[in-house]
Amino acid sequence: MSGRGLTFRRGGTHPPENKELCDAASYTVLPTPAELVVAMSQHLGAPAKTIVHNRDEVEAGQLIGEASAFISANIHAPAKGTVKGLDIVHIGPVNSPAVTIKTDPAVPPVPEYDREAQPLDLSGWTKDEILARIKETGIVGMGGATFPTHVKLSPPPGAELDVLVINGAECEPYLTADDCLMRNHPVQVLEGTRVIMQACGIDRAVIGIEDNKPEAFQTLKAAAAGLGGIEIVRCRTRYPQGAEKQLIEATVGRKVAPGNLPFTVGVVVQNVATTAAVYEALATGQPLTRRLISITGRGVARPQNVMVPVGTSVAELLEYCGGPKDGLAAVVMGGPMMGRATSDINEPTAKGTSGVLFLTKDELIVAEEDPCLRCGRCVSDCPMGLVPTELMSLAMLGRFEEATDALDCVECGTCAFVCPSNRRLVQWIRLAKWELGRIRRRAQLKQKETEAKAAKS
């Protein structure tokens, strides 16, 4: 291993880390809020189908939303209580059905992860049983993409997987929730990794951790000492190391082709938080209803990592962490590079919420856009090998059909971060992606119509 740690080759940047704001050594447990708004659409794919009714009594961990399609996930009640309403919540651009639960004031807070966790005996578990358990417990990718885990672990027939890459990079600035998890619960992370290895029939796993988290690296390294097949590797801190394709290149040196998924190079990637959830699911049958979230930024009084039940509102978290500080200017769900700003402080957290940032105006750097200098920074720094400035120009001109490269953009935000002219490159590329999707759907519709006509005549 190179002295400076492994990393991906092309592009990337190193934004100010700001991780010191939110201590990763320990976390607190949020007292169960009086009300939880549990969205049915907390994952990529179809929303879960609500299966409870208004005024129903629900138990902690009870299934309240059923996976409704191949790509969908179960939703469970995070705490005991009464269903108070079935509404629509707005989570960014998504309007999701939701179950509002008035929690029972007598119940204790959601338990923290077990500090005495023991290794699992996996001998009795078959692949299918493990996948069924993961599906039942509603586990989705907790790094932010929220792809249903049981689907991700079932690659198409013919795909040969030989390495499991576990994402402990946590390359987003500010966030320390994964760091905190690895330092406090190495057993969950490692045992969850073993479970996934068994589910995929893989005997090699690589856990990549950036070198700004030496404690997490040491803790996992020590805990993994007796376990065969699991390597802990140190990555040189660089953004976006935690992006799937970049992490695969950094840790195992394989490159996934444009438009392809990791299984094409024999790899499957999971986030450390997901592995911990998988451990819980197998060890105790506990569904995914809580997670560690970094509540941080200079706009909140007491930044900290908190164990939070799914469906807790931003306002609740803000109050728990001592309220806003002067100059609070934006609330971001997720990290500063890829997270989504919200103006709704009642927005509930979800399975994929790794952080809630309270940013001040100074941190946000609200600057006017200057003309593009064609300096080429976005081109040399784009980890995907795209030409962001050209995609932006094409989008601005409405020439979306020529901007198909936009579909390879992972929206990591490196281009817009490094742009000396503060151009909102990612925003324009997103527009191009969206328009390209519309164009494709329209073409499919037209084709269907002509086919239908041809069938009639």
Next chain:
Amino acid sequence: MLAELNLEQRLILRSSPHALSKEQVPHVMWTVVASLAPAALAACWFFGLRALLVIVGTTLACVVFEYLLLRTRVDARKAMLISLDGSAVVTGILLALNLPASSPWWMIVIGAGIAMLLGKHLFGGLGQNIFNPALVARVFLLLAFPAEMTTWLYPKSGAQFAQLPNLAAENLDAVTGATPLGMIKADGLQAFLDWCASSGTNLWSMLWGNTGGSLGETSALLLLLGAGLLFWRGYISWHTPVSYIATVFVLTGIMWLVNPHYYANPVLHILSAGLFLGAFFMATDMVTSPVSAKGMVIFGIGCGVITAVIRLFGAFPEGVSFAILIMNGLTPLIDRYTKPRKFGAETLKRGEASA
């Protein structure tokens, strides 16, 4: 508690990323200014007060023209802000480094006006221009006022600085004469070599800056020092300058090998005239050169070929300005055909090959 704060009215909504590097256009431009400082100061040392007047004059004129032209489109406050963002200063200093120290004041003003109007604002201002504004102005002046543009002062202090045998006219501020390439073009290589022998000029003095030429054409070493800053800050990459200079070296080298009595040796070619200035500071101009590494290499080679052809076979002794301007015009085309390779594209190729 939170309800009273009325947060929802105040929270800023915008697309990610929410972090932004602190490096903004003015940082970039003023860094380029700083990188030009060693060469500009050296010009003042070599050519004396005249050089300082030319540099200050063009810079001031460029900023004033920038302001006036901006005022046709934006309000006074914004025009002031933009004209001081450093980009007009960069153009001004670059233009000055492309002028002889003997430039009359009216030529400076016309040059600055042409750079800002024809070179920059007719295209829409910062970032929109196709051609390097300073070079547009230089070529305009060269064609419009050939006599004034080729009256080169010989540096005086430089000779003392480099501890080399000096020209006869010690007590003059400076004397006039042709540039090395001009001499070769006009009188042939042998005449130039004779002159070198009699005046004590050698390749070292060219590296230091002890030859005739425009302000920035003289000291290759100090230009390199400034370029080092740009490399360090990541504002320029090696691709353009290295491919440019290497191409000139190879082509002039071939001709020198063919006939060393007629063609000057390649080291003289790369050290003389504006090649270093052009290769490191003007061919690398962000706005008017390709954005991808591959494109930059093609751009550099193109500049090198045109420069060498003009120098070796053309009517003008020097071809850097023309070469860069022609390649500026080709930049959109180069950009179109030199997209960087997408992440993982080689995997796809390998897969197809094996399939």
